[in-house]
Amino acid sequence: MRHGAVMLDDPAGVGNFVHTIDRLCRRPVRGEGVEDSPHVAKRSPLAGWRRSPGDGQHVHRQGIPLVQLSEAGDWPAVLAPRGKDATHVISPGIPRARPDIQPGEPVPKILSRIVSELRSNRLRFPRYRLTALLVEQLAELHGKEEQARRALREADHNWGWGVETAGAGAEHVPFPANLLLRLLPGFVHDLRLSGRVPGLGGRLRWLRRALSQDDPKAPGVAALIAGLDPADDARISRLLLRAFMDDLSGQYRRSPAHVRGAGHVFYPLLLLNEHGGELVELLKERRADLRRFDPVVVVSYTPDAVLLEDDEAPLWALVLWRRELVTAAGEAAWRAVLESPLVICAPPLPSDLSRYDVADPTVVPPARMAPWWSTWTAIALFWMALAGAVGAYAGQTAAWHRNACATGLWTPWAESGRRLVGTECVGVAEPGYVFTPGNAEMERVQEVLRQGNERAAALHEGSDRPYVTIVYLAALTSTDRDTLAAAREGLAGVAIAQKRQNGSAGPSEPLVRILLANAGGRMQYGAGIARLLLSHHDAEAPIVGVVGLDQSRQETVAAIQELGKAGLPMVASTLSADRLVNESPFYFQVAPQNSRQAWMAAAFADSLVEKGDIERRARVYYSHDATDYYASNLKTRVLARLEERGFTAEGHRFTPVGAGKPGAADTSEDVYAGEPRDAGVSACGFDGLVYFAGRGIPDFAEFVKGVADKCAGSPPTILGGDDVTRYVADVRVRSAVSGVGYYYESFAAAPSKCGEQQRHDFYADLFATFPFECEEPGPGRTLDGHAALSYDATETMITAIRRLGRERHRVPVNSYTVWRQLGTLHTPDQSGHAIEGATGALDFGAASPRQYPLDKAVLILHAKGAERPVQIGACGGITRAVKSEFFPWCASIPEIYR
Incomplete structure (x- = not known):
């Protein structure tokens, strides 16, 4: 049977009547109010777009009529039965309330009965319960704000319990946590009780709005409660009715955030007898606000007969009422329809109600099911x-x-662009990503690099200056978090080069963006990083070169070869192994080769013999790691140069930290000294030169500890290669051994103290940008030259790019043109050198180009514990150096070592 049909054999109209009541309570699938008649033609969803101005249809209007039922008789008891075995003539899922209202009974008491009957597992009335609780105490709270606040605290018992629990728990925690637990929960609770803070206390915020008539400038809830007159029955009744209706409206709301609201398929049915007139009038008053919809069907009934103008069937009267609602022109007519009651006359109650049982679909069609998702x-x-x-x-x-x-x-x-290998993150990243978190100085340096990238991007907007990316490839992680001082200084040097360059002006001055690439603590993933750079495309700021590089190992050589195959030019900052320049024509370095520092070491040893400090004997301690080209190359060169000067020299090998001991396949005839610490112990008592041709971190650190273990009072004369500067770079590491002094070679002069005139402007900018570098002997002091060498490497790359941009021969800037330009940096500029670097003059050959600088500075310094290293002497081009700083035998350096 179609929805809306009635029984044909129903002369008394009982079926029509119960069907009308049931239909009033049925909630539409969409929208709110009474459903359109099922006999009305369905409108297309696009009809609203095509409707003409004169159509006059407002099908979106919400509204449920106030029903006046005359000659009700026993129908209210039938419509809202209280017995379990009663016959249901309307859908049993309809929430209903039939309070027994007595003459003169006030509205608050009527609402209390209604709420008691409607409360179920589907309907809750939190606003009403809070309001009713406060209204009961209104006589005691009137004019007493503090007492009203206490009443609110008691009403908000869940939060109150939390405040009490926090106060009790404060006794078991130390200061200042106990003070926080005592003060903060109570303060937050008071904010909640004020009803002023959004998101904190929904019921209390509602109560403040209701008491103040939605005035945003109203005081807190406690003041409003205290100002409410308990004798103002009308206001109290309206307040409680609003709480009741707002509770219902909130639960019937349909939105993605209120999915359960769609599960209500029936409106509640209120059956009010002839003594509920005051409540009905208040409900009619609420209908005047067209923006408000109250999801409830109110039937006020009377046993008296009412003369009807049109004796229409109830169902047809409902259809006509709905038609008037949607066709009413203007808000005034719409309001008049809502305020006019739907008057119907109840039919005589049949003696046998089983015929009209809702289970029979011929009387009342089956109700729709709630959506499954609700x-x-x-x-x-x-x-x-x-x-x-x-x-x-x-x-x-x-x-x-x-x-x-x-x-x-x-x-x-x-x-x-990165991956975790073991305990190290390797790959490519913007400076904002810290490969070794927790190192405050490293994070500050990378923050400057990140800001430099942002500035370059901002300057690039609207500028035709070359905009390029330079990759800093190095060992930016370590198994020992305390051995990254040299890596941090290298980054600082790059940051200063970028800052100075981006701050310059001119059409040929490139804007530089820096990318960081970590190849692992031993550069073991360098080749993979080189291949990764090939897939890193940035049309706006293309990668034109790589600077940095670390540790002359087999893995570093593989990275150089891969970068060369990709056509990316490289400028290494600290690499010095002789063979590297033969690995790729795209490779350049700003440090001298091992051959030069080996000659310097032998000449210095000879001067120590002449002064009587040592005998003409020498031991060269080196790592037996076959993949460490630096150690093997430096050992070979130092032994050869010492023997040329008549030294009795022998090699002593040790197992680097973390590596395995020599196996059966080892054929070396050199003395095996064991671990680096054991090698240090074995050096005690030797009266010649002890030369360390290994890694400064961690091997030299262990070697010096071994010397301190056995002969701290009379240590041998130790001279370390340039990699020992990594050990010197971290004062926290070298200060662990304070009784053993040693010499070491370096490729950069140490800066003057902060506040004094520096050899190069680089150091002034470095100390101004990174104040922690001025801490002496603090963790940041740069005395080893890593920052200056990285600056020079980056400046070399930038100089090549800058020369490409000169207007007289401006050419596209890419990796190949930059490489070609690097090969011309033997041409001097106005300073007399191709580049006046922070570590000295950089000339890549006076007459013909080569891949390492000519007559590059090599210095010998002495260090002991945390003391500031002292420069002993130097050879090579050093900015602003005086004659007394150089060794007297510098002029005798053979041409092949210049």
């Missing part, structure tokens, strides 16, 4: 699925952060 089961499944999805996504993001060393949220197409 049920508790569906909502629980949804939240479980959402929690699972969020958990899976969080797990995937965490795994991505861990395995790909990424930041931010994971997406299927995201590529971080």
Whole structure:
């Protein structure tokens, strides 16, 4: 049977009547109010777009009529039965209330009865309960704001319990946490009780709006409660009715945030007898606000007969009322329809109600089911699925952060450019990503680099200056977090070069962006990083070169070869192994070769013999790691130069920290000294020169500890190669051994103290940008030259780019043109050198180009514990150096070592 049909064999109109009541309570699938008649033609969803101005249809209007039922008889008891075995003539799912209202009974008491009957597992009345509780105490609270505040605290018992629990727990925690637990919860609770703070206390905020008539400037809830006159029955009744209706409206709201609201398929039915007139009038008063919709069907009934103008069937009267609502022209007519009651006359009550049982669909059509997605089961499944999805996504993001060393949220197409290998994050990153978190100085340096990149991008907007990317490739992680001082100083040098360059002006001055690439603590992933750079495309700021590079190892050589195959020019800052310049024509370095520092070491040893400090004997301690080209190359060169000067020299090898001992395949005849610390012990008592041709970190650190273990009072004369500067760079590491002094070679002169005139402007900018570098002997003092060497490497690359941009021969800037320009840096400029670097003059050959600088400075310094290293002497071009700083035998350096 179609919805809206009635029984044909129903002369008394009982079926029509019960069908009308049931239909009033049925909630439409969309919108609110009485459904359109099922006999009215359905409108297309696009009809609203095509409606003509004269159509006059307002099908979106909400509204339920106030029903006046005359000659009710026993129908109210039938419509809202209280017995379990009663016959239901309307849908049993309709929430209903039939309070027994007595003559003169006030509205608050009537509402209390209604709420008691409607309260169920589907309907809750939190606003009404709070308001009713306060109204009961109104006589005691009137004019007493503090007492009203206490009453609010008691009413808000859940939060009050939390405040009390926090206060009790404060006794068991130390200061200042106990003070925080005593003060903060109470303060937050008072803010909640004021009703002023959004998101804190929804019921209390509602109560403040209701008491103040939605005045945003009203005082707090306690003051409003204290100002409410308990004798003002009308205002109190309106307040309680608003609380009741707002509770219902909130639960019937349909939105993505209120899914349960769609599960209410029936409006509540209120049956009010002839003594509820005052409540009916207040309900009629609420209908004047067209923006408000009260989701409730109110039937006021009387046993008296009422003369009807049109004796229409109830169902047809409802249809006509709905038609008047949607066709009313203007708000005044709309309001008049809502305020006019729907008057119907109840039919005689049949003796046999079983014929009209709602189970029979011929009288009342079956009610629609609540949407499946509004049920508790569906909502629980949804939240479980959402929690699972969020958990899976969080797990995937965490795994991505861990395995790909990424930041931010994971997406299927995201590529971080990094990966976790063992305990190290290797790959390419913007300066904002810290490969070794927790190092405050490193983070500050990278922040300056990040700001430099942002400035370059901003300057690039609207500028035709070349905009390029230079990659700093180095060992930016270590298994020992305390051995990254040299890496940090290298980054600082790059940061100063970028800052100075981006601050310059001129059409040929390039704007420089820096990318960081970590190849692992031993440069073991350098080749993979080189291949990764090939896939890193940036059309706006293309990669034109690589600077940095660390440790002359087999892995570093592989990286140089891969970068050369890719056509990326390189300028190494600290590499010195002789063979590197033969690995790729794209490779350049700003440090001298091992051959030059080996000659310097032998000449210095000869001077020590002449002064009687040592005998003409020498031991060269080196790492037996076959992949460490630096150690093997420097050992070979030093032994050869010492023997040329008549020294009895022998090699002593040791196992580097973390490596395995020599195996059966080892064929070396050199003395094996064991671990680096054991090698240091073995050096005690030797009266010649002890030369250390290994890694400064961690091998030399252990070697010096071994010397201190056995002969701290009379240590041998130790001279370390340039890699020992990594050990000297970190004062916290070298201060652990304060009784053993040693010499070491360096490729850069130490700066003057902060506040004094510096050899090069680089140091003034360095100390101004990174004040921690002025801490002496603090953790940041740069005395080893790594910062200056990195600056010179970056400045060399920038100089090549700058020369490309000169207007007289301006050519496109790319990796190949930059490489070609690097090969011409033997041409002097106005200063007399190709580049006046922070570590000295940089000339890549006076007559013909080569890949390492001519007559590059090599210095010998003496260090002991945390004391400031002292320069003993030097050879080579050093900016602003005086004659007394140089060794007397510098002029005798053979041409092949210049």
